[in-house]
Amino acid sequence: MTEKQIIQKIRNGDDSSYRKLFEENYNRLFRFMMQFSKKKDYDEVEEWVQKAFIKAFYGLSNFNLSSKFKTWLFTIAINEMKQEMGLLRNKLNSDEELDNHLIEEYANEFEWHYDMKIILEQISAEKKAVFILFEIEGYSHNEIANMLDISYAASRTILSRTKKELQTIWQKEFGK
Amino acid sequence: MINQNEFYSKNDEPKKYSKFRVWRKIRSEIRSTKSKRMELRSFALGFATALLAIFAFAGVFNLYTQLTIERLPQQVKINNAYKSAIDEFEKILPVKSFDPNQDVDLVLASQLEKMNDINTAINTIKNERNDRDFSKINMQRLRLLYKMKLETIEQIIKIEEGGK
Numbered sequence: 001m002t003e004k005q006i007i008q009k010i011r012n013g014d015d016s017s018y019r020k021l022f023e024e025n026y027n028r029l030f031r032f033m034m035q036f037s038k039k040k041d042y043d044e045v046e047e048w049v050q051k052a053f054i055k056a057f058y059g060l061s062n063f064n065l066s067s068k069f070k071t072w073l074f075t076i077a078i079n080e081m082k083q084e085m086g087l088l089r090n091k092l093n094s095d096e097e098l099d100n101h102l103i104e105e106y107a108n109e110f111e112w113h114y115d116m117k118i119i120l121e122q123i124s125a126e127k128k129a130v131f132i133l134f135e136i137e138g139y140s141h142n143e144i145a146n147m148l149d150i151s152y153a154a155s156r157t158i159l160s161r162t163k164k165e166l167q168t169i170w171q172k173e174f175g176k
Numbered sequence: 177m178i179n180q181n182e183f184y185s186k187n188d189e190p191k192k193y194s195k196f197r198v199w200r201k202i203r204s205e206i207r208s209t210k211s212k213r214m215e216l217r218s219f220a221l222g223f224a225t226a227l228l229a230i231f232a233f234a235g236v237f238n239l240y241t242q243l244t245i246e247r248l249p250q251q252v253k254i255n256n257a258y259k260s261a262i263d264e265f266e267k268i269l270p271v272k273s274f275d276p277n278q279d280v281d282l283v284l285a286s287q288l289e290k291m292n293d294i295n296t297a298i299n300t301i302k303n304e305r306n307d308r309d310f311s312k313i314n315m316q317r318l319r320l321l322y323k324m325k326l327e328t329i330e331q332i333i334k335i336e337e338g339g340k
């Protein structure tokens with residue numbers, strides 16, 4: 001059964017079908033949200049995830065079937081976290097200017113090392129969000145712009161600045 | 177793009193019973209909201225049904241009253257018309273009923289007493305006969321009493337006018 005068919009079933013009153021969407025997306029959302037819990041608090045992350053799933057369930061009637069449920073769920077979860085924890089600014093800077101030079105420089109040059117995850121813990125939540133959504137979860141800048149309510153240019157620039165920051169600290173701390 | 181396995185570690189994954197626990201909470205939240213909605217819907221439906229029943233009853237009652245009035249024999253309708261016309265006429269009298277303690281002229285007092293007697297007689301006939309008793313004798317007696325009442329009222333008015 002496709003995702004669309006499952007959503008249609010839920011819309012028609014079959015609540016139990018929601019479990020399929022939950023099963024498919026729980027771990028994905030949990031590990032993503034875990035990156036934003038400062039104390040790596042499992043209970044806190046469980047609460048964010050739970051609230052996101054409940055909100056998503058009640059919003060299913062407004063869900064655009066041409067979109068992916070996962071993208072929508074992540075957006076709800078990020079907003080939930082934003083409101084509760086203030087981890088992200090209410091609105092990221094949409095007027096962020098396109099820094100073409102920086103973007104080009106880090107488009108291909110950047111190389112991920114697992115040690116960088118420790119550095120990622122130290123950088124701001126908004127930079128971390130753009131980085132993980134693009135580099136790990138595979139979302140496009142357009143999708144990230146919609147999810148975080150920022151501009152396309154802001155998403156690209158934030159990503160490049162994050163990569164630069166990661167690389168600089170990594171080279172400094174690990175001497176590579 | 178970075179391989180997810182090279183980024184997420186085992187520590188990022190939920191613990192063993194986490195998924196089960198969270199799903200239980202979500203399911204209970206969904207069920208409780210649904211049952212609240214159902215209760216609200218039941219209440220609204222019950223209220224609407226009660227309202228409909230009231231309207232239906234009122235409609236049936238109106239219809240019954242209408243039919244009952246329409247089914248009354250012509251004679252009863254005429255009698256009712258007499259009665260209501262005389263009652264209205266009586267209402268505008270300066271002295272409506274006889275009060276023995278009131279200082280009134282003897283002639284007027286006797287007329288008022290007569291009218292009280294007529295009213296008592298009318299009421300007695302009405303109380304005695306059942307709703308569907310439209311016997312000729314009763315109808316005639318009633319009409320006679322109405323006629324007498326009208327004449328008495330006329331007398332009272334004349335006496336009062338003469339006294340001024």
